[in-house]
Amino acid sequence: MAAAHPDRDVPSAFCAEFLDFSAKDTAARWLSAADLQQQVYQHLAQYVPKILCLGPSSSREEQREELACQLLLLAPLEWLLLGQEPSSGLALLQENNRPSPLCGHVFKVGEPTYSCRECAADPTCVLCMQCFLGSVHKDHRYRMTTSGGGGFCDCGDAEAWKKGPYCQKHTPNNTDTAEEDPTAQLPADVVARSYSIFFIILKYAVDLLTWEQEDQLPVGLEPPERGDTYYCMLFNDEVHTYEQVIYTLQKAVNCSQKEAVSFATTVDRDGRKSVRFGDFQFCEQAKSVIVRNTSRQSKPLRVQVMHSSVVAHQCFALKALSWLGQIIQYSDGLRRILCQVGLQKSPEDENTSLVDQLMLNDSKMWKGARNIYHQLLMNSLLMDLKYKKIFAIQFAKNYERLQSDFVKDDHDREFSITDLSVQVFTVPSLARMLMVEENLMTTIIRTFVDHLRHRDLQGRFQFDRYTAQQAFKFGRVQSLIGDLKYVLISRPAEWSEQLREKFIEGLDAFLELLKCMQGMDPVVRQVGQHIEMEPEWEAAFTLQMKLTHIISMIQEWCATDERVLIEAYKKCLCALSQCHSGLADGEQPISLSLAGHCVETFRYQVSQDKVSIHLPVCRLLAGLHVLLSKTEVAARFPEQLPLGELSPPLLIELPLRCLVLCAQVHAGMWRRNGFSLINQIYYYHNVKCRVEMFDKDIIMLQAGASMMEPNHFLMMVLSRFELFHIFSSADCRKRYREANKDVVQQNNTLIEEMLHLIVMVAGERYVAGVGQVEPFDEVRREIIHQLSIRPMAHSELVKALPENGNKETGLERVIDTVASFKKPGVTGRGLYELRPEWNKHFNLYFHHYSRADQSKAEEAQRKMRRQNAEDTALPPPAPPLLCPLFGSLVNLLQCDVLLAVEGAVLQWAVEPSGGGWTESMLQRVFHLVGMALLEEQQQLENSKGDDDVTFNYTSKITRPGEAPSTSGSVLALLESLQNAPHLEVHKDMITWILKMVANIKTIRERSSSSSSVTISQDHGPEETVRDKDKAERKRKAEMARLRREKIMAQMSEMQKHFISENKELFQQSLEELEASTSAVADQSPPVSSDQSFSVSQVCLGPRRFVGGAERRQLVTCILCQEEQEVRGHGRAMVLAAFVQRSTVLSKNRSRATPEPEHHDPLFMHPDLSLGIHTASCGHIMHATCWQRYFEAVQLKEQRRQQRLRGHTSYDVENGEFLCPLCECLSNTVIPLLPHTHRLSHSVDHPTLEAWLKLTTQQIAALLSDSASEGAESPAPDGFRVDFIPLKPFSSSVSEMITTFSMSTYKVGLKLNPNEQDHRVPALSWASCAYTIQAIERLLVDEEKPLFGSLPCRQDDCLSSLTRFGSACWTAAKLKSVHTHFIRLLAALVPDIHVENSPCILDVDMFHLLVYSVFSYSSIHCLDQSGRTVVDSAHVHLLHLVTVAHMVQILLTSTPEDVSMDQDSGDSEEEDLTCQLFNMLRKHLGSVLPEVSCGWLLWRCVKAAMLPFLRATALFFHYLNSAPPPADLLVPGPGQWEALCSYLSLPCNLLHVYQSQHTLLDPLIQRWCCHRSVRQTLQGGGVIIRFPRESNQLIDLPEDYSVLINQASSFTCPRSGGDKSRAPTLCLVCGSMLCSQSYCCQSEVNGEDVGACTAHTFTCGAGLGLFLRVRESQVLFVAGKTKGCFYPPPYLDDYGETDQGLKRGNPLHLCQERYRKIQHLWRQHAIAEVIGHAQEANQTLVAIDWQHL
């Protein structure tokens, strides 16, 4: 394709035609022609191949195509349609249009959608942001989600909203009559022409999009001239991965990786893309390579070689469809006409219209084509209420075929026409119509069943071991369930005869489906060997889960109509009896007898025979049975119900088996059946399934029990639990005790489970229909029991409650009645706490508690009762009344078999040595007894006389026990247990029971005398004795508990491992240390300011404070616990530290990162664009201890790498390790050094002039020495150029100095350590200066005082950094340090011998000061005269730098010359500032503005100097260990004076200049004359102004949806206007990035990284903070391999974040949390947060962070 611009010739050739062409004339010609279609086709045949698809396209090319299309092809159509100039014609149409009130905005991917939880008809009803903001729902409880694309705004659809269907914009004018024909608005000729044009164009488009030939065109469209030009077209599928496609393309069409990525991206987006253009042969060749390369594992990629004219026409067909879509937006009349044309039956085939043709070919089209015509359907048919109906019918007619196509297709559902079902079926009136007229419910269910072909011999579904392919198809089939849900989601308010008929027919089909599920995946207990292969179970449960809501909805439908309910009940019963046929066949009949009762059954054992968890038919019947009770249909039409046909023992048989299975699994009897069974049991009880599984089984048992003789029921239960023999034979207990231990334990658990089941069957009454309750009560009870476990967040509660089909739990209606809300702090979430008055509703055997829940709740309740000094009995709460149909359930509680069981357990407990009983067993028996007593009490209270009380438990338990327990009555047993020492814990409960018995007795006695009695719960006088007794007992128990707790605490303390013990020790020593440092401060009490200038107030210079510095410093090694003095010659002590690059202070994020090899780090630019930050956790070790520790870490890492590949949270190869004590991420150590400079008062301190003179001489001597030839400058007295100073440190200390120097070098320059590099000291100093500056900023931002507020670890870190800085020259080559000092000084005192001195505007003065102070020591050490001290040099350097900084400030400040009243002026400061400024103007002239107001200038200087002075004060404080003055220990005013005096500077800083101006004036002149100064000020570079403001994270909007909206309009910057899938916001600079996507990967150091990681390297020196907008998640990344997610600063009204935007509650910015993130960033703690997160959660380590 190297031909010389072939594509450029074509346009010019056809430019002539282009110019001659008149759209108006063409339209006129067409209009007069006889056959319009022929004319238009001729035109298209001629022009389309000339305009479109002329080869590989560029974006310029595309624009040209677009333009030509509009002018040559579409314009004539518009002229023809409108009969006038298109733009004015369209405007006129729009003007006359009466728009439909539907909004119809089609959602883009990622756009926010809103639904109202109060008013939406179902959760699929959504509003666009604009409509939402103009609607009433914004003040309701709404839900916010992001759209997956497709779907449209339902604003204006009256059926979608129970209230407020219109937003302000779409409120219809009341003048509108609803059913007016919109075409009446249009002129008649336009109507006529539109019909024919729309028909021609739509037919053209349909023909071409469904065209299957690669080389031919439909009749009438053959191109006049045909060249040998073809495309090799690659089609998308969802089978091949991106990598496969990219790899194949590189091979097949010989393109670069980048091009291949771009091809693959387009194929993925549009569904097809031409990958080669040329002659047939050329394209055919590429095709064969692609097919060959991809056909190995799966079916090959689809490729076609297509003639260019075919492609061109298809391309235009899409444009034509979009054009139609746009035109109809102007007029509802035109829209109506297009609808008519689209749905008109074709003359050739009575059954199809153009729209049908499109739908039926949907799965054959490529994605791009589908998208465009789906969009057109939404804009036309779905926006026209009349045609929506007609379309709905066509859609339903084609339903089966479309679904089958979809199942075979491999595109996602969002690209399938079937996805439109949500638009059609969710409209209740349409759904109802389709159900009646098209039998939609039955169709959907049948289609579904047809597609599930995996069956076993009995015709049940069998999914075992199905392949990925099958799983994929199964996934697609499930979308049918979604459609069914749409159809059923709103219940009919009225039933017509036809609707009943069709619904029952649908129910029939549904029962067929359930019958295929009944008994799925049966299990048999594995004995002996463990199961070999885990059986498949997920598919069956997926199906069950998906159907859960459907089953519930069907019951809800039935509940609304008596006749439907009765009919459904019959059908369901009939289906069940079919399932039951053969259940008992061939089983051995047995007869059971116990406690004088006898029952017939057959032999069946769960532990030996097949059992299945899936019993949907039984459970549906249970649901309908409850409805019979709830709607009272059973009572009103008993004759119509087949209740007589029910055989209760059969009804309970299967659910009972299932519950017994659960019990046996708990008892450990099914251990060998593996995890598959455990999982099934888990889901059986799980909130997602339990409503239609576990709950219904309990109901079925309740229904059965209420229809059976209670003793018979219980005997059946005993028998199925395989416990019958234990309670039936007299000597069972003996045998039982002798059996082996495992069996005893198993049986104990089974007895517990069985008792629990009886508790549930008799006691669970919170289902409307079983008990006399409302749904509200049911939800409230759930919440009470959840909150009895512990206080919970809103989302936890939501998760614990079942959702209905509308995704609602009913939580909100209830929660405030039972709980109080506690707001969250900066971390954590808001919690709901149960109000104490609801505690009495607590039921320990609440049926939805798991075992863990139960024990937690029990513990919490007992603890609370102890705290309130109440007794700790947890009796059952008063139960609600039963409904009549379930009324006889209560008799379970007082029947003989249960009494026998209770008696047996109590009897065992009397003999504690037995071991044949457990506490839980006993507790359950107490609970059952309690329930029975409550029942009796309730009946007595509600009755008028004794006669209608059928319940007589109290008298039954006084009867002596019958065989087998030959002992006393239940009551007698209880009384004897009351004081049993081994039952201390149950004492309160037994007391409660006995009290109840006494109470009931009193009521009975009283009621026999007088009929109306109120029950007295008061304590009689005899009670007080008992209370006292109780109080004493409680006190003792409490003491015992405390003792126990203490012992436990001690034990666990001892078990804690070694290091945490050391931690404690260490903390002690730390406290001591802190105490001692504060003692230092105390020794020299800060002098109050009225005591004029005092020596102790100064931190540098000859008059500085001397004292604390000479103190011995003792520290303890955290590793060996030895104490050690910090000494220069002793064993080195080190501080764990973390060095990182930082851009936190950067004022210029666009500056390129320095080239490591050639970067000169000696001068820091004032934009501080890249600094080196050092932090420490403050933990001290011996250098040797640390080295040993680090070697061990390295060794461990090597071994780990050998074993398994992967990452750790820290990068050992880069020297990273975790602090052995606090696990803080570290990568080096700082040596601890003693304070070195001693102040000598004996020498005199030279003036600045003298010092400068001396220093200049010294420098000259050094320079001439190194020049080694030419004129020798005589060295000053005592200055010995060749002097080699004594090493002040031991080798171990020196080694550590080098270690830390190398770390700053390595991190700062990203180079391998090189001790010879002369830049080493500069980087060490840089770290010190930058860290001090960063901390100074942090203190300002947090409004903390300069001194005294830093945490210990930062204090230690700064102090050791500074001392290290002052000593690190000793480890470097002396000469290079000299050179550094010479260059640094030259920046202040220009020296002709030094080249390339930076201009004064390009130097950060604080860095300059720190470097020159540190490097000066290297010069001073050569001076052996003893006449000078370092301290005076420090003062002089500070003065020079201060003046330079003031000049720098004056040059860059642009004081706005506001005419303020502040002309108090004429103070000395202002005068002097003006003088200095005017001198600068003298040198620079008009480059500087004219400023007359000295006050303003002085104010600028003062504000700008403050950060510098503060940082300087910190620096000298740490360098010289000078205690800070009192004024700086508190925030607020007075800082300036205190700072100046602490720094030994005059308050009027200008004096520094003024007093030496003869010396300084020439310097200032030379600074100003640096050529860069003028250049920069004239706009030649970025000017940094002072004071530099602290950087902040970007401002975030208060409402999260604003962000989502922003992100939804963000397009990927690389792939031409494509929506980004993971838009991600940089919180530092506000850039939006296209993260986690191929398109935006780029290469950093030879590795492909995602957009976020790439961005961190330009924005944050490798560290970044982002907000992933779609996920509502903060992302921290550091380097290429480290990252973590962090909770976003957005909270919902319940004080919770919503990571992943799963809940959809409105989210609002929480400023405190955002500030916390900002604080982490400013503190340089992000890397540490990542480290801790990764340590805590190892899965984070495995994530490929660099790809985000």
Ligand SMILES: [Zn+2]
């Ligand atoms: Zn809208």
Ligand SMILES: [Zn+2]
């Ligand atoms: Zn609207």
Ligand SMILES: [Zn+2]
């Ligand atoms: Zn609402």
Ligand SMILES: [Zn+2]
């Ligand atoms: Zn040690």
Ligand SMILES: [Zn+2]
């Ligand atoms: Zn530490």
Ligand SMILES: [Zn+2]
């Ligand atoms: Zn950024």
Ligand SMILES: [Zn+2]
């Ligand atoms: Zn992108």
